[in-house]
Structures are given as structure tokens and as C-alpha cells.
Amino acid sequence: MTGEEIDIVIEDGKISAITAAGQAHGDIGWSGQELAGAPATSEVSSLPGRVDATDETGMASASPVYVSSGWIDMHVHAFPEFDPYGDEIDEIGVKRGVTTIVDAGSCGADRIGDLVAGGKQADTNLLAFLNISRIGLKRIDELSKLAWIDREKVKQSIAAYGDSIVGLKARISHSVVRESGVEPLRIARELSRETGLPLMVHIGSAPPDIREVIPLLQRKDIITHYLNGKANNLFDAAGEPLQVLRDAISRGVHLDVGHGTASFSFRVAEAAKRHGIGPDTISTDIYRGNRLNGPVYSMANVLSKFLYLGYPLEEAIAAVTTRAAQWLGREELGRIRVGDPANLTLFTVEDKPITLVDSEGEQRVSDRRIEAKGVITHGKFIKCEVRA
Numbered sequence: 001m002t003g004e005e006i007d008i009v010i011e012d013g014k015i016s017a018i019t020a021a022g023q024a025h026g027d028i029g030w031s032g033q034e035l036a037g038a039p040a041t042s043e044v045s046s047l048p049g050r051v052d053a054t055d056e057t058g059m060a061s062a063s064p065v066y067v068s069s070g071w072i073d074m075h076v077h078a079f080p081e082f083d084p085y086g087d088e089i090d091e092i093g094v095k096r097g098v099t100t101i102v103d104a105g106s107c108g109a110d111r112i113g114d115l116v117a118g119g120k121q122a123d124t125n126l127l128a129f130l131n132i133s134r135i136g137l138k139r140i141d142e143l144s145k146l147a148w149i150d151r152e153k154v155k156q157s158i159a160a161y162g163d164s165i166v167g168l169k170a171r172i173s174h175s176v177v178r179e180s181g182v183e184p185l186r187i188a189r190e191l192s193r194e195t196g197l198p199l200m201v202h203i204g205s206a207p208p209d210i211r212e213v214i215p216l217l218q219r220k221d222i223i224t225h226y227l228n229g230k231a232n233n234l235f236d237a238a239g240e241p242l243q244v245l246r247d248a249i250s251r252g253v254h255l256d257v258g259h260g261t262a263s264f265s266f267r268v269a270e271a272a273k274r275h276g277i278g279p280d281t282i283s284t285d286i287y288r289g290n291r292l293n294g295p296v297y298s299m300a301n302v303l304s305k306f307l308y309l310g311y312p313l314e315e316a317i318a319a320v321t322t323r324a325a326q327w328l329g330r331e332e333l334g335r336i337r338v339g340d341p342a343n344l345t346l347f348t349v350e351d352k353p354i355t356l357v358d359s360e361g362e363q364r365v366s367d368r369r370i371e372a373k374g375v376i377t378h379g380k381f382i383k384c385e386v387r388a
């Protein structure tokens with residue numbers, strides 16, 4: 001649908017028609033009581049396109065309003081109890097334009113049930129990577145004791161919560177594994193084989209050396225934090241990609257951003273762009289601290305960084321919609337189709353300068369920014385909070 005202007009008609013939370021712009025009456029047609037206060041009509045079009053004037057949603061904007069399928073954030077921390085790596089589900093989900101979040105291993109077997117239960121109470125859809133450490137991010141050195149990896153409990157969790165669990169998470173950097181080296185990753189590899197679930201592997205400071213870590217990853221596994229600027233990253237001092245990265249890409253290993261407080265460097269991202277090593281998925285690694293104080297703030301802020309880097313809008317949006325949905329094997333989350341539940345994100349690209357900050361404290365000034373305006377999910381319109 002990219003490139004056409006269309007009207008989308010929504011009835012009872014479902015997309016009932018998609019027509020060429022101007023041909024439908026009541027272009028977003030609302031029904032259902034929970035939609036009181038939403039506009040009777042307003043025109044929405046596909047990416048790229050525009051919402052026309054009628055606007056009681058508070059989305060009024062000089063810029064065209066785009067619509068995509070609901071954004072998917074492949075790396076968040078959504079277990080509010082845990083500190084520092086935790087937050088309220090809807091704060092990092094629908095209020096930031098993201099209709100589906102994938103928790104990146106906040107919980108292991110001990111608390112995954114509580115995380116999934118929290119997801120059922122929220123407006124945001126929640127999926128999760130299960131931390132191979134039963135304690136999850138209750139501590140931030142969760143793989144420093146191998147006894148915390150309880151293989152039976154991993155399998156029991158998958159049996160109980162398999163609908164929500166999309167993979168296994170192992171954080172393989174020095175502060176997490178301490179003296180365990182790559183041993184937790186070897187165990188994760190075995191668990192992956194036994195359960196059929198792919199791995200999401202966090203990379204960071206050595207030891208273990210990144211050259212020992214990456215070769216253990218297979219097709220469909222995810223490297224998160226692939227643009228981190230630490231000494232042990234995936235590019236050499238001249239900005240050349242390491243051979244282990246090139247090999248991983250040819251094996252079909254998936255590259256995820258996972259911006260976070262410490263894991264996104266403009267310098268590295270610029271080198272990656274020069275070498276055509278773009279992200280498969282763009283994710284935030286958002287939690288309370290980096291949402292409120294930066295440098296993450298929101299998915300829109302992270303997407304704005306990729307526009308600044310020179311990625312086309314369509315590509316940046318695909319990295320949080322179709323490509324994420326494809327990896328998840330849930331194509332319906334990444335499309336706009338008649339008969340599907342309405343799962344949409346409305347956003348603008350504003351010609352307003354913004355200072356973007358990476359995890360190294362480096363700044364870039366961009367002349368445009370993406371702003372999430374609202375989402376439509378579970379039959380309602382939810383307005384996004386935009387940072388002033």
C-alpha cells in the first residue's frame with residue numbers, strides 16, 4: 001500500500017474497508033462506546049500520506065499524518081517492579097506509539113508468569129524473551145552464577161506461557177556473566193536446540209571477546225545492541241565491520257538496535273550505514289530511567305535518529321512493523337488489511353530541529369523528527385504523549 005493515499009474505515013475495532021482517498025464516507029468510522037470523544041470522521045491514509053483537517057483527536061498538525069500498522073518494539077523492559085531495568089507497560093507501549101512490546105528478558109522462570117499477567121491488564125500487547133537465568137533482572141549480574149540457569153524451569157515456563165514467549169534471552173557481557181565467560185551462551189544454545197526457540201543475545205563489554213560470542217549465533221538468533229560503541233563492539237577502530245559480523249549476517253543472524261542507556265553510538269551507526277549494514281529491527285531498550293532522562297525517551301526519538309542517519313522513512317518504519325512482525329512469525333501485526341483488528345500507529349514527520357543524543361553523549365542536530373500522535377488498538381484510540 002506504500003505510496004497511495006487511502007481511507008481506512010474502522011467498525012467495532014476492525015478494519016472494514018480500505019478505499020482510495022476520498023471515496024469512503026466517514027473515513028475513520030468509529031463505533032463502540034469506548035470511542036466516545038473520538039472524531040466521527042477524519043481521513044487517514046497509508047504511508048506516505050496525510051490526515052486531512054477534521055481533527056478532534058488533538059492530532060491537528062501542519063504536517064501530514066501517516067499511518068502504519070502498530071509499531072513493534074523488540075527490546076523493552078516492562079516489568080515495573082525491577083529497578084533499574086523496568087517500567088510500566090503502557091508508558092513504554094501505547095503512550096509512545098508502540099502497540100506491541102517484546103520484553104527482552106526482564107524475567108526468567110521465577111517471574112515470567114507475573115510479567116505475562118501484567119501484559120493482560122495493559123492496552124499494549126506484550127510478548128517476551130525468557131531470560132535463561134531464573135532470577136532475570138532482579139540482579140544485573142544474572143548469569144554470574146551458573147546455578148541460576150535452571151534448565152527444567154526454562155522448559156516449564158515455556159510450557160506454561162508459550163503463547164507469550166518468543167525466544168530466550170542471554171546477556172553476554174562482562175558485568176552480567178562475570179567469570180562465567182561464554183558458558184551461559186553455550187547453555188543457551190543447548191536450550192534453544194531443545195526448545196526450538198531462537199536466542200536474543202545482548203552484547204557489550206569484554207570479556208568474553210565479541211569474536212568468541214558471535215560465532216555461537218545461528219540463523220534467526222538476534223544480536224541486540226549491534227550499534228554499541230563500547231571497546232568490544234562489532235566494528236574496528238577504522239569503522240570496518242569485523243569478520244564475525246559479516247559471517248553472522250550471511251548466516252541469517254538478525255541485527256537489532258536495542259538503543260538503551262549505553263548501547264547506541266552515532267559513530268558506529270554511521271560506520272554501519274557506510275557499509276550498508278542496516279538494522280533488521282529498530283528497538284529502544286527503554287525503561288524508566290532512559291525514558292525520563294534520555295538518551296532513549298521514546299521509539300519516535302530512536303526512529304528520528306535513523307532518519308538523521310539517512311535511512312528512508314519507509315525503511316525505518318518497516319524496521320518497527322513488517323520486519324519485526326515477520327521475525328515474530330505474526331504477519332498480522334505488520335499489515336493493514338480488511339477484516340483484521342485495527343492495530344495502527346499515527347505519526348508525523350515534523351520539520352522542527354531536534355538535538356539527538358546517543359549513548360556516548362554525542363549529539364547530532366537533525367532538521368526533522370518523527371512524532372507519534374496516537375494508536376488504534378483493542379477498539380480504541382489512545383493519544384500519545386509527545387515530549388516538549
Ligand SMILES: [Zn+2]
Nearest residue numbers: 075076104285
Ligand atoms: Zn535491555
